[in-house]
Amino acid sequence: MDTQLPQDIMTKKFLNASDIIEIMQVSRSTAYRIMKTLNDELNKQGKITVPGKVSAKYFFERVYV
Numbered sequence: 001m002d003t004q005l006p007q008d009i010m011t012k013k014f015l016n017a018s019d020i021i022e023i024m025q026v027s028r029s030t031a032y033r034i035m036k037t038l039n040d041e042l043n044k045q046g047k048i049t050v051p052g053k054v055s056a057k058y059f060f061e062r063v064y065v
Contacts, residue, residue, distance in 0.1 A: 014053040024063070038062060 009019050020031040038058055039049040049055075 009056075012056050014050060015056050015059055016053050020054075020059070034063075 005023060009015070009023065012019065015023075015035075017028055017031040017035065020026065020034055021028060024031070024034070026034070035052070035054045038054045039051075041062075042049050042055065042058060047055075
């Protein structure tokens with residue numbers, strides 16, 4: 001996997017499915033499944049989430065890229 005991520009992805013506060021596809025090189029359905037898993041974890045912590053997006057900070061904490 002390419003270790004250099006585009007600068008625009010690194011500065012986003014929220015990632016969408018297309019960003020996750022580019023970062024992890026996965027299918028669209030897998031990207032949505034990852035977002036749902038992470039958003040479910042955040043909801044359990046009492047955080048507000050946005051459907052179809054995931055916190056970039058939390059994504060990079062939880063996913064080894």
